[in-house]
Structures are given as C-alpha cells and as structure tokens.
Amino acid sequence: MLYALCFLLFMIGLYCAVIKKNMVKIVIGIMVMEYAVNLFLIMLGYRFGGIAPIVDKGQLDLETGQIAAGFLNSSVDPLPQALVLTAIVISLGSLALMISICIRTYEKYGTFDITQIRRLKG
Amino acid sequence: MKGMTIIVKTISSWVKVLIFLFGIYIILFGHLTPGGGFAGGVILASSYVLLMLAFGREFAEENLSLPVASKLDCVGALLFAAVALCGLLYGAGSFFWNFIHQKYLVGTDYEFNLLSAGTIPLSNIAIGLKVAASLFLVVFALSMFRPEISGNKED
Numbered sequence: 001m002l003y004a005l006c007f008l009l010f011m012i013g014l015y016c017a018v019i020k021k022n023m024v025k026i027v028i029g030i031m032v033m034e035y036a037v038n039l040f041l042i043m044l045g046y047r048f049g050g051i052a053p054i055v056d057k058g059q060l061d062l063e064t065g066q067i068a069a070g071f072l073n074s075s076v077d078p079l080p081q082a083l084v085l086t087a088i089v090i091s092l093g094s095l096a097l098m099i100s101i102c103i104r105t106y107e108k109y110g111t112f113d114i115t116q117i118r119r120l121k122g
Numbered sequence: 123m124k125g126m127t128i129i130v131k132t133i134s135s136w137v138k139v140l141i142f143l144f145g146i147y148i149i150l151f152g153h154l155t156p157g158g159g160f161a162g163g164v165i166l167a168s169s170y171v172l173l174m175l176a177f178g179r180e181f182a183e184e185n186l187s188l189p190v191a192s193k194l195d196c197v198g199a200l201l202f203a204a205v206a207l208c209g210l211l212y213g214a215g216s217f218f219w220n221f222i223h224q225k226y227l228v229g230t231d232y233e234f235n236l237l238s239a240g241t242i243p244l245s246n247i248a249i250g251l252k253v254a255a256s257l258f259l260v261v262f263a264l265s266m267f268r269p270e271i272s273g274n275k276e277d
Contacts, residue, residue, distance in 0.1 A: 054155070089160045089253065096260045103267050 002043060010036035023105065023112045027098045034091045038084050045077030053078035125178040134176040141169040149250040153239040159246040163253025170258045179265055188262070191255045198252030205244050 013036060016029025053075040102112070109117050125131060148155075149162030174182040209219030220240040237243075 085158070085160055089164065092164070092257075093260075096264070099264060103264070 003040065006036055006040045006043065009039070021114055023102050023114055026114075027095070027102065030098065031091070031095060038087055038091075041080050041084050041087075045080040047074070047076050050074055050076040052076070053081075125181070126176050130176050134172055138169045138172045141172065142166060145169065145250075145254070149246050150243065152246040153242045159249025160253055162246070163250040164257060166250065166254035167257035167261070170254075171261050174261065174265065179262070182262070186258065188259070191259050191262075195252055195255040195259070198248045198250075198255065202245060202248040202252070205241050205248065209241065 010033055013029045013032030013034075016032065017026050018029075020026055020029065051071075051074050055071065105117065106112060111117070145162050145165035145168075147162075148157040148165060149159060152158035152162065170182065170186065173185065206218045210217050212219075218241075220242070
C-alpha cells in the first residue's frame with residue numbers, strides 16, 4: 001500500500017516532466033521523481049516496530065564484544081539509509097547543473113518556453 | 123547583489139555562527155550519531171548562503187574569496203585520497219583499510235568515544251570540507267546571473 005503511494009508520487013513527477021512547457025516546471029518534475037525514488041529505497045529497509053540502527057554502550061557486551069541479539073532482531077536496515085544519503089547529495093549537484101542550463105538558455109533566447117526555442121543559436 | 127536591512131544583518135551575524143558550529147558538530151560526531159561528511163558539509167555551505175543573502179555577494183567574496191575556496195575543495199579531495207593510500211601502505215591491508223583501528227588500538231577499551239573508529243573521522247572531515255567548498259562555489263556562481271538578453275531574437 002505504501003509502495004503504491006510512492007509510485008503515485010513518481011507518476012506525478014513524470015507528468016510534470018513530460019507535459020509542461022515551462023523549463024523550470026520540467027526541472028521541478030525531475031526533482032519530484034528523484035525524491036520518490038529515494039523514498040522508495042528507504043522504505044524497502046523498514047521493519048514494523050523497529051528501532052533506529054544506532055548502537056550505544058549499553059548494548060555492547062564487554063566480555064565478548066558482541067552486540068545483544070535484541071538489537072539485531074528489532075533494528076531497521078541501515079544500508080539503504082547510508083546509500084540514499086549519498087544519492088541525495090548527488091541529486092543536489094545535478095539540480096545545480098539543470099538550473100545553470102536554464103539560466104544560459106534564458107540569456108540566449110529570452111524565454112523559458114520550450115516551444116519558442118527552435119534553432120540552435122550562440 | 124545588495125544586502126538587506128539592519129535588523130536582518132544584526133540577527134544573521136549571530137545566527138550564522140551557530141549554523142557553522144552545528145555543521146562542524148555533525149561532521150565530527152559522524153561515527154556516533156546520524157550525519158557524517160555529506161550532511162555536515164551541506165550545513166556549512168548553508169551558513170555561507172545566509173551570509174551571501176543578508177550582506178550581499180561582495181561581502182561574502184571578501185570573507186571567503188574564490189581562489190581560497192577552490193584550494194579548500196582540492197585539499198579535501200587530496201586528504202581523502204591520502205587517507206585511503208595510507209591504508210594501502212601501512213601493513214598488509216588493501217585500499218581504505220582502517221589501519222589506525224586494526225593495527226594500533228584493537229584491544230583497548232576505547233569504543234564509543236569521540237576519538238575512536240580509526241580513519242572514519244578523518245574521512246568525514248575531508249568529505250565535509252569538499253562538499254562545503256563545492257556548494258559555496260555553486261551558489262556563488264549562480265548568483266552572478268544578470269538578466270541581459272544577448273543578440274537579437276528571430277520571429
């Protein structure tokens with residue numbers, strides 16, 4: 001059920017990126033699609049009734065050095081969270097590139113409308 | 123790019139120091155609490171964006187000039203590569219081997235302190251430096267946009 005809502009968010013972003021004619025709205029549609037994919041990857045590692053995957057000193061058995069078994073049975077998966085953190089910063093860099101392309105196209109053609117940009121100039 | 127009124131300048135000169143300190147805290151405690159190099163670097167860059175919005179772009183350029191930010195960017199990347207190469211050279215390990223933890227301090231009871239986990243805080247500092255300098259340069263370059271239309275339009 002939650003995965004279907006995530007897919008709906010992805011479809012909204014896809015609609016914006018394909019149908020709209022303003023260049024800034026296309027960029028917003030692409031960013032909504034990236035948010036939906038990151039949310040889906042984090043939701044894959046969730047466990048119902050789980051705790052945060054942070055180990056503190058109380059859960060470490062000092063004689064043997066093993067982490068208590070209750071932590072492994074009830075924590076969510078931390079690996080998707082670490083990789084999605086990297087993916088968010090990468091999408092920030094690609095957003096900067098898309099915005100600079102929009103700015104340069106506006107300087108050359110004077111409009112944000114993609115139907116007015118016909119011939120290559122500059 | 124002009125600055126804002128005197129109320130905004132006074133309050134933001136206090137708040138940007140707190141944002142900078144919070145970014146350094148997120149980077150340094152990256153191996154104990156959530157966060158690490160990426161999130162702390164973005165918070166550091168956002169303190170400079172606040173400086174640029176409240177005081178104008180020329181004041182931010184006097185505070186942290188463009189060649190210095192470029193060199194900090196390169197220093198961060200080279201520090202990360204040097205930490206990875208030290209794992210290759212010291213001991214019989216591979217690339218990115220945690221040589222401080224495995225070779226010198228493996229038996230002592232020092233875990234969950236600030237100075238633990240070997241080369242992970244060094245990697246966090248290098249990544250935070252690089253991300254902060256890169257995002258400051260990106261926002262600075264985007265703020266130099268002047269809305270002049272070059273050439274003549276057809277049709």
